[in-house]
Amino acid sequence: MAGTDRTRAEAAAAAGGGMGPVIILVEPQLGENIGMAARAMLNCGLGALRLVRPRDDWPNRHAIAAASGADGIIHAAQVFETTEAAIADLKAVYATTARPRDMTTDVVTPGAAARRMKDDAASGLRSGVLFGKEAKGLTNDDVALADAVLTVPLNPAFTSLNLAQAVFTIGYEWYQLEDDTPAVEQAIPKETRPANKDELLGLFEHLERELDDSGFFHVREKKPIMVRNIRNVLQRARFTEQEVRTFRGIVTSLSQKRKR
Amino acid sequence: MAGTDRTRAEAAAAAGGGMGPVIILVEPQLGENIGMAARAMLNCGLGALRLVRPRDDWPNRHAIAAASGADGIIHAAQVFETTEAAIADLKAVYATTARPRDMTTDVVTPGAAARRMKDDAASGLRSGVLFGKEAKGLTNDDVALADAVLTVPLNPAFTSLNLAQAVFTIGYEWYQLEDDTPAVEQAIPKETRPANKDELLGLFEHLERELDDSGFFHVREKKPIMVRNIRNVLQRARFTEQEVRTFRGIVTSLSQKRKR
Numbered sequence: 001m002a003g004t005d006r007t008r009a010e011a012a013a014a015a016g017g018g019m020g021p022v023i024i025l026v027e028p029q030l031g032e033n034i035g036m037a038a039r040a041m042l043n044c045g046l047g048a049l050r051l052v053r054p055r056d057d058w059p060n061r062h063a064i065a066a067a068s069g070a071d072g073i074i075h076a077a078q079v080f081e082t083t084e085a086a087i088a089d090l091k092a093v094y095a096t097t098a099r100p101r102d103m104t105t106d107v108v109t110p111g112a113a114a115r116r117m118k119d120d121a122a123s124g125l126r127s128g129v130l131f132g133k134e135a136k137g138l139t140n141d142d143v144a145l146a147d148a149v150l151t152v153p154l155n156p157a158f159t160s161l162n163l164a165q166a167v168f169t170i171g172y173e174w175y176q177l178e179d180d181t182p183a184v185e186q187a188i189p190k191e192t193r194p195a196n197k198d199e200l201l202g203l204f205e206h207l208e209r210e211l212d213d214s215g216f217f218h219v220r221e222k223k224p225i226m227v228r229n230i231r232n233v234l235q236r237a238r239f240t241e242q243e244v245r246t247f248r249g250i251v252t253s254l255s256q257k258r259k260r
Numbered sequence: 261m262a263g264t265d266r267t268r269a270e271a272a273a274a275a276g277g278g279m280g281p282v283i284i285l286v287e288p289q290l291g292e293n294i295g296m297a298a299r300a301m302l303n304c305g306l307g308a309l310r311l312v313r314p315r316d317d318w319p320n321r322h323a324i325a326a327a328s329g330a331d332g333i334i335h336a337a338q339v340f341e342t343t344e345a346a347i348a349d350l351k352a353v354y355a356t357t358a359r360p361r362d363m364t365t366d367v368v369t370p371g372a373a374a375r376r377m378k379d380d381a382a383s384g385l386r387s388g389v390l391f392g393k394e395a396k397g398l399t400n401d402d403v404a405l406a407d408a409v410l411t412v413p414l415n416p417a418f419t420s421l422n423l424a425q426a427v428f429t430i431g432y433e434w435y436q437l438e439d440d441t442p443a444v445e446q447a448i449p450k451e452t453r454p455a456n457k458d459e460l461l462g463l464f465e466h467l468e469r470e471l472d473d474s475g476f477f478h479v480r481e482k483k484p485i486m487v488r489n490i491r492n493v494l495q496r497a498r499f500t501e502q503e504v505r506t507f508r509g510i511v512t513s514l515s516q517k518r519k520r
Contacts, residue, residue: 112443166312183372
């Protein structure tokens with residue numbers, strides 16, 4: 001799926017960065033993963049990235065390369081020495097981790113977290129989501145700083161999710177809340193429109209006339225049900241006005257061949 | 261997020277592979293991307309991977325390496341010469357691509373596609389999802405083979421999604437339909453349970469007695485509202501039985517210091 005425009009991308013990130021959740025990577029290791037997380041953020045209109053003690057020097061050229069198109073987010077990222085400092089200005093913090101065994105806390109799905117963060121944003125209160133280092137995850141001390149644990153429901157036999165994918169999951173749920181794309185929509189080329197019933201009936205009758213003429217309905221008592229079946233299947237195809245014309249051309253063309 | 265068990269992972273993939281959508285990669289280029297797509301599939305309990313004309317030899321060692329943990333899916337993947345052959349046994353096919361400009365077709369979100377595929381699966385009818393080659397996407401001829409176009413609603417300024425992420429989005433929506441994880445759930449360590457109101461009131465009264473004793477309520481007419489505010493905030497913390505005991509210990513400890 002292609003389609004990127006640097007300037008618009010950065011504008012959108014800046015806009016989305018207003019009240020979208022802050023993405024906080026604690027002790028991230030590979031620059032490439034940070035870059036891919038930035039791409040996932042921009043896909044979902046998020047702009048604010050914070051890093052706590054990244055392993056390598058910052059800015060990191062691997063992060064910039066992997067972020068291609070989303071490097072505005074990398075350049076604007078803030079670096080902190082402690083998780084406490086990175087979350088200081090936030091109202092609510094979610095820790096992405098497996099369900100904890102030795103802590104009493106709310107465990108929320110990405111969808112539920114997105115709805116809570118959205119409700120808080122509507123009151124002007126910004127939230128953040130903590131992601132731990134690759135493979136090891138968050139420490140219990142970091143989890144204890146969070147208001148709730150965020151766990152992505154996945155195949156229990158294989159819950160290992162890479163960093164960019166975990167970030168994308170949260171961003172995706174956030175973006176869906178803002179998005180008004182209809183679940184199902186008919187795309188139609190500009191130069192045409194759905195056929196109306198008059199045009200469709202014109203096609204049906206044209207086809208039935210030629211079929212009558214060609215002897216297709218030779219068992220007369222079966223004609224009504226055959227007509228009904230043909231109309232039924234063609235109805236389901238939801239013709240455009242242009243396609244009705246094409247099919248009338250097809251009927252004419254086949255009939256002329258027979259008549260010759 | 262860690263947590264992988266090879267045997268269980270493969271068992272789950274085999275099970276999920278039963279009626280889950282078939283993931284069809286058309287002309288995939290980098291083995292690493294194929295491997296990461298396999299991981300995304302296993303995360304979501306999907307098992308059936310098909311490849312149409314992969315650029316490199318198959319099996320591909322880069323794909324196997326990148327799939328780590330999900331290499332069972334790579335080993336079971338089927339390779340086809342044409343998209344037509346890869347979809348021949350399927351009931352419905354979705355083409356992941358940007359909204360088409362010159363074709364009349366349904367455009368569905370990942371959530372709507374997952375629901376349709378699930379409904380079809382309930383009737384024993386299996387679906388597949390087509391993904392085009394990196395950067396270039398599907399050809400119009402491949403899109404024309406599909407029943408509907410599947411477009412992930414994303415930041416319009418940055419819709420460029422990598423292959424594994426596109427596969428993950430479909431799998432995630434599919435998995436959510438099967439999953440019964442509550443949106444919000446309180447995790448509590450095994451050795452304790454939520455405090456009941458009697459225990460909580462015991463803590464409140466203990467605290468208020470000691471505060472009375474220490475002179476905290478020296479403006480008597482303010483005592484009722486102060487008590488109410490303290491009870492209100494502690495109520496919100498949703499104590500466990502163990503935490504009530506810990507806090508009674510804290511009250512006792514602070515009071516003893518004062519009494520000495």
